[in-house]
Amino acid sequence: xxxxxxxxxxxxxxxxxxxxxxxxxxxxxxxxxxxxxxxxxxxxxxxxxxxxxxxxxxxxxxxxxxxxxxxxxxxxxxxxxxxxxxxxxxxxxxxxxxxxxxxxxxxxxxxx
Amino acid sequence: xxxxxxxxxxxxxxxxxxxxxxxxxxxxxxxxxxxxxxxxxxxxxxxxxxxxxxxxxxxxxxxxxxxxxxxxxxxxxxxxxxxxxxxxxxxxxxxxxxxxxxxxxxxxxxxxxx
Numbered sequence: 001x002x003x004x005x006x007x008x009x010x011x012x013x014x015x016x017x018x019x020x021x022x023x024x025x026x027x028x029x030x031x032x033x034x035x036x037x038x039x040x041x042x043x044x045x046x047x048x049x050x051x052x053x054x055x056x057x058x059x060x061x062x063x064x065x066x067x068x069x070x071x072x073x074x075x076x077x078x079x080x081x082x083x084x085x086x087x088x089x090x091x092x093x094x095x096x097x098x099x100x101x102x103x104x105x106x107x108x109x110x111x112x
Numbered sequence: 113x114x115x116x117x118x119x120x121x122x123x124x125x126x127x128x129x130x131x132x133x134x135x136x137x138x139x140x141x142x143x144x145x146x147x148x149x150x151x152x153x154x155x156x157x158x159x160x161x162x163x164x165x166x167x168x169x170x171x172x173x174x175x176x177x178x179x180x181x182x183x184x185x186x187x188x189x190x191x192x193x194x195x196x197x198x199x200x201x202x203x204x205x206x207x208x209x210x211x212x213x214x215x216x217x218x219x220x221x222x223x224x225x226x
Binding site: 006032043044046049089091098099100101103104 | 202
């Protein structure tokens with residue numbers, strides 16, 4: 001079935017630097033791409049999303065880029081803080097199925 | 113405030129036993145989902161529903177059944193639980209097409225099958 005590839009699996013950055021997570025998808029009809037943050041022992045929470053009619057979206061320090069031609073999208077966290085340390089998941093909706101396929105996740109560690 | 117409530121939060125079951133995980137949402141969302149989360153596998157879709165009376169197979173439905181008796185409730189049923197079904201299960205509601213909302217996740221159910 002449809003798969004979403006997410007890299008890297010582990011990302012270590014220094015506090016104040018930027019962090020980037022990359023995802024790719026297979027179904028060219030995919031049109032919705034959310035990102036979730038999950039703290040240990042908690043549920044995934046939506047942090048930002050983008051639809052296929054956009055190429056870029058920013059919410060404060062979070063930037064999402066979408067390249068539909070390459071079937072890739074990415075999350076960029078600028079000026080990382082220790083509170084950004086968590087697991088991050090990308091997801092894509094194949095076609096108009098109403099369901100999401102998730103990447104395997106990226107563990108982000110922000111070191112003081 | 114939008115909410116998805118799962119019960120139980122923790123469950124220990126015996127191999128071969130029947131397990132029912134329940135999910136309730138007060139958001140009036142049509143779509144509901146059951147995912148399991150395992151280290152190294154991320155979040156995998158088991159079953160989902162477009163509304164009361166509807167259930168659809170996700171990517172890993174084998175060994176699971178689902179029931180959506182009402183808009184608010186969506187259950188996941190393990191008729192014959194196996195140790196391989198030990199996992200954290202998340203229910204979610206909403207989703208693409210639901211007013212542009214990404215699914216909202218419940219707090220999760222930690223299931224151990226011994």
